Amino acid sequence: MAKIIPFKAVRPTRDKVSLLAARSYDSYTAMQVESRLRDNPFSFLHIVNPGYKYQKEISGEERYGLVRNRYQEFKEDEIFIQDEKPSFYIYKIVNRDRLEFNGIVAAASVQDYAEDVIKKHEDTLEFREVIFKEYLKTVGFNAEAVLLTYPDNDELEAIIEEVMQSRAEYEFTTTYRDTHYLWNVDDEVLLKKIQQIYSEMPALYIADGHHRSASSYLLAKDLKEENPNHTGDEPYNYFMSYLIPESDLKIYEFNRLVKDLNGMTKEEFLIKLDEHFRIENRGMEYYKPSKLHHFSMYLDGEFYSLYLRKTKYEIKNALDALDTHILYVTVLKPLLGIEDLRNDQRIEYSHGKKDLAYVKTVVDSGTFAVGFGLVAVTSDELKQIADEGLKMPPKSTYIEPKLRSGVTVYEF
Structure with missing residues (x-):
């Protein structure tokens, strides 16, 4: 049974979210990174590329420490503010091709990952897992959700549709002409209902983010060993995820x-x-x-x-x-x-x-x-590979949606 819980996201203020939200760092060219860092002081790229402030390339542990410093500065300047109540976040994306994706940003269990309740279809590289684990351990937050998918569920879809009838907390369009919407759900009755629906699902599937989820699992193992008062409820026992139904998943070859x-x-x-x-x-x-x-x-x-x-x-x-x-x-x-x-x-x-x-x-x-x-690989093929405990060759799938970094941040 899948364990999905709400969390207190750290989020940009409504007036700054469109300026702050960024694609994955690797998706930008060097020229694009330079222009965004030069012209936009609120871009999340300033956090993940902290050496720009000193016009110097910085890597390794030195970079990790500076990433944490930049993140704390964004919080101190109240560009980022943490929600007071644990919440689920309904997230909708309408891309330039008019494809629509509706899902929930939540925290997924590393134990479910370890026990194959959260199923994988790709091999990961150990050195990348360890590098990202050390990064997470130093910075203390994760700003990129793992994309999880589940069988279409009418009850969950009805809840999402009902929430989306109200005014969105965020609504912004990127330069790539993708429009993003976010609704904050903190009603306790609704939170329990959503958790119950997920708990009745026998499995979830990683669509994108195998290294991120693997690194979160390694991080949880480390922090558990270092914590003599470990209970299992600590934030490090979970990782931020974006959960969408299978029918919303778009897979390209x-x-x-x-x-x-x-x-x-x-x-x-x-x-x-x-x-x-x-x-x-x-x-x-x-x-x-x-x-x-x-x-x-x-x-x-x-x-x-x-x-x-x-x-x-x-x-x-x-x-x-x-x-x-x-x-x-x-x-x-x-x-x-x-x-x-x-x-x-x-x-x-x-x-x-x-x-x-x-x-x-x-x-x-x-x-x-x-x-x-x-x-293109189908979602059924992806699930069958995962169910049989097999792994696809590298670069078998290019999957959408692609979330923006920094819209919701998970701290541990």
């Missing part, structure tokens, strides 16, 4: 781009591919696959459709049926010599929002030799 053909000519490569795929030359036609086990390929100025020969490929479990895994075990590893999908410098990824025109452009430029297009 990640296309694959490879820099060379591993010493083969085009003709040799096509002959090798023929073992596992029925190949059709589509010429200049933009071929985008629409079915599982169908792939597109752009090579030497032409598109190809690749249909998996099922008589040559055995499916024993959910991972075997996953297109990103199929491409890896039939093409990327045996033919193109790419074993480490995370670290091999010969492969790069572009999410499906960039579409096949981007794949064509970078291959035509000579930066890459070949590009592969895939069908």
Whole structure:
């Protein structure tokens, strides 16, 4: 049974939320970061990039300490204020594509994570888990929610819809034309009802944020060992999450781009591919696959459709049926010599929002030799992978919504 609880969020004042809210730091170019830091003194980027104040690149423990200092300064200047009562936060996003996401910001249990009530579908890198754990331990807060998903629930949807009939605490539109809304729910009867609904769910699924949730679990283990009066109710036993129903989840594919053909000519490569795929030359036609086990390929100025020969490929479990895994075990590893999908410098990824025109452009430029297009993973595939205790290859999914950092902050 899932344990989801309300918490006292630290939040920007209503007049500053649009200025403060920021995308994930890694999503900005260096030029974008510079302009926001220069022109907007309220941006959350000032907190996560504290060296800007001294015009110096700062990393490691020194940076962590300064991040905490900047955060405390925002609180001292009353840019951030903590809510007096534990609350759930109804959060709505309408993006530039007119897709709408409705969910609840809440605290999820690290124990549920450890016991697989909160299920995972991706592998994590231990060194990244440890680095982020140490960061959290020093700064004492988390400003980026883990995206969790659950089966659609009519009762919960009705509660969310009812709350959204009132005036939102926040309503702001970003320069990316996404509009964000937030409602504060602190009514005790409603809080208990929402908790009860989640407690009746046998499982929740991580959609995005595997490293953040893993790091929160490691942090809780450390702080428990350091606390002789540990009760299990301390804030470090939970991590901030954004919970949305499966039907709201939008999953895009990640296309694959490879820099060379591993010493083969085009003709040799096509002959090798023929073992596992029925190949059709589509010429200049933009071929985008629409079915599982169908792939597109752009090579030497032409598109190809690749249909998996099922008589040559055995499916024993959910991972075997996953297109990103199929491409890896039939093409990327045996033919193109790419074993480490995370670290091999010969492969790069572009999410499906960039579409096949981007794949064509970078291959035509000579930066890459070949590009592969895939069908997006479904939420059912994601859940089945997690239920079977399996892990997807890296960059199997690009998932929306993407929350802004700093709209709600969780302290521990």
